Amino acid sequence: MPKYNRDIHHRRSIRLQHYDYAQTGVYFITLCTLNRECLFGKILAGEMHLNKLGTIVRDEWLQTPCLRPNIRLGEWVVMPNHFHGIVEINGQSKSRRGVLHTPSSDVYPIIKSPSQTLGAMVRGFKSAVTRRANIPVWQRNYWEHIIRNQDSHHDIATYITNNPAQWETDSLHR
Template identity: 40%
Template sequence: MEYWRKSIRLDGWDYRFPSFYFITICTKDRIHYFGEIRDGVMGLTEQGCAAWYFWDQIPDHFDNVKLDAFVVMPNHVHGIIQIIPNENGSHSVGTLHATSLQNTGLNNRMSEISPKPKSLSAAVRSYKSAVTRWCNAKNYEFSWQSRFYDHIIRSQKSLDNIRLYIEMNPRNWESDQEHSINSQF
């Protein structure tokens, strides 16, 4: 029996398309690897510093990405990623080639579910991988939740509200713990 998880991405949306995206990535089992909040201020562990550092490195690896507001919380990160058009004003469209699986249904399925080059999912996968590799190299116990949450930001008002939410997140941590971190959008 084949089992494929349904994607939580917006059906029909090309995540290589220029837009602002609000991202939340959680640690596995929401373990507090990244530090703790005291009096509304986030104190980072070394893993939290790595999470911050590697987020800042994303544009060095993805020339179609600009970063906006970002915060590291004890068990998750929130950030805004902007996918920008290339120099001629269009967005990048890449293809994946799975040569060892050519002409098979599995090849088609893997192409469908794999992150496309220069896509939001490719950037997030690269980020998660960099943090995980760093933690493993330092012998820290660490693991991400397998998926991530995204919200396509469609207006300036929404962008402003999300920026404020990210900025205020450490100060609102105590009251926010009782609610889903994604419930406000």
């Protein structure tokens, strides 16, 4: 492997420069599986049917507000090779420790990140899924969009809700 060279290997951030992703706001995120493989289940008759790994993704997503009280979940969907969700960050919260009991009866220690940014939340979610799956799951990074008004929120929520029915025409369909 070639030695790291900052000038050659610099990765340009896809985040909005100078934007505070810890501030109160609503965000639309998309995370894709590694190599966009269909790992989470399949679409049958316009409905998503989760397999075991897809169930892990669902369960870990639903645990997000328990781990990060500054997060509220909006519409979301697990698709065969990606995940869409609306996330509301409603201010900073303090770190806490405890124990999390998952629907599968697994027990994990809760150690909240001192960082309460959107990126920290996504990293924690991706890491929890990968840890439980015990295989590489996600591609590097994620896509996000800052939702700035009610019309945009409505359009994105509708897109998420209808995503399984539109799978055949989805740009992430393989």
